[in-house]
Amino acid sequence: MQDRNDIFRHDYLNGMRQVACSVAVVTTDGIAGRHGATVSAFCSVSADPPTVLICLRCDSRIACLVEHNKVFTLNILPQERQDIARTFAGEFDTMNPDRFAKVALTHLEGLAPGIDGATIFGCDVVRTEQQGSHIIFFGKVKHITAENRKPLTYLDGAYRRIQDDSIRLSA
Template identity: 50%
Template sequence: MKNDLVPRARFIEAMRGVAASVTVVTTDGLAGRHGATVSAFSSVSADPPTVLVCLHADSRIARAVTTNGRFCVNVLPETSAEIADRFAGRHDAWIGDRFSGIECHGKPGTAPLIDGATGFSCTVQQSVLSGTHLIVIGQVGDVIEGGAKPLAWREGCYHRVVPQAAEAACQAAR
């Protein structure tokens, strides 16, 4: 079956062209408070409200989410590239705590909501290992709407979501 797969490099190149919202998955609990930038986030079902995130299976965030049993998907606003970089580990060499200086909401032991983000607060329903990643499915217990346009990722850099003229007219009619 493996011979029937597209070559890895071709798959990666095609996926680079797919735009995705930039999210930070946060968690807190027995395994401690952790956060990581993630682009693989999607709704699963509205009945019950369910989402999924894909986390590298050997990562600290995957272990922490699994142990804590809860997570929050923070959909970052378009002005948050610096926060995305921080939680992607780009500042780890000089900042020991990724949350340092970042305004977050929530009680200790609950998954932090990053100020200004749209947050999906979840309880882990199940996890599925697929290749190098853990697909974590969570039931959404609360949604906190940030109201800002999301930060997007495509072709290795951040982008802003800009409505087309027809879409803008549709939005105005609402």
């Protein structure tokens, strides 16, 4: 017989599959080393001061390095860069362990590298908080490169593109 918590967890994960999210790559660089990972758990916190948050698994390499480096860059990928999302998700690590090898980068002084063509938020870590299996990193935004491109999205276990058939709702 399944435990109620297992059933609830399963239902929770199925429910979250129905939430469309932009796809981003979090990069970090510093004394602990350079790394990057594909994520969809991030959001804006405040415009004053500009602050974002990212959620990373506690047991992940990226979380450990962000915690030690005290910097991260949130790169919101444009919809045509599914290849970068797959690379930083680790799909090709056995063929090429350097995830940065074939990616054009933007150097951000004192911050982690940005990915060319992405909307970039270069951040200093200002606060961390553990919640369950994840660490929440709050980042004060020190650099922004805003691209006017449609983001790559993730929904129901697959990468998706946003269509141009938007509907405007009246107030």
